[in-house]
Amino acid sequence: MTWHLLATESWDDVYNSPDVDQAYNSFIGKASTALNTACPLKKSRPKGKLKSALINNDDVCHLKKEYLQALNNQILRGREEDKALTAAKKKDYDLKLKQLKQQDTTNFIQNAENK
Structure with a gap:
């Protein structure tokens, strides 16, 4: 066009x-x-700041380090055991992030002033 x-x-x-x-x-x-x-510009709402609970959580940092280590091992070695371990670590990390996001959203809704 x-x-x-x-x-x-x-x-x-x-x-x-x-x-x-x-x-x-x-x-x-x-x-x-x-x-x-x-191609007109789209108007969008600014996204909120990054969730501090996700960044500063020790469990999340630990799970992320474990996942990245498993991913590096999978890349270096290429074994099926490493692939399965990486998938398990990724799942644990993703589930923890999901849980914290849900918790953060629940807290945000409970503390909202415009109920």
Whole structure:
């Protein structure tokens, strides 16, 4: 769609401008207009800050280190036992993160002021 908008645009002022800066500004103006028309910016809410419970939790840090060590062993050795161990460590780590996220969400809802 952007190419169609650019193809229908008149480029005479870009080609016939006496100054390079003027040609550049004209080109950028037309290109950015076409791009903004074809791909408008999405408005979104800013995401909340990173959950401190997930970052500062000793269990999570320990499980992450264990998972990364198992992953390194799997990459280095390539054995099936290492692959199974890595999958188990990843599952433990993911479940702990899920539990903490649920707990954090529950706490956020309970402490919300707009109930």
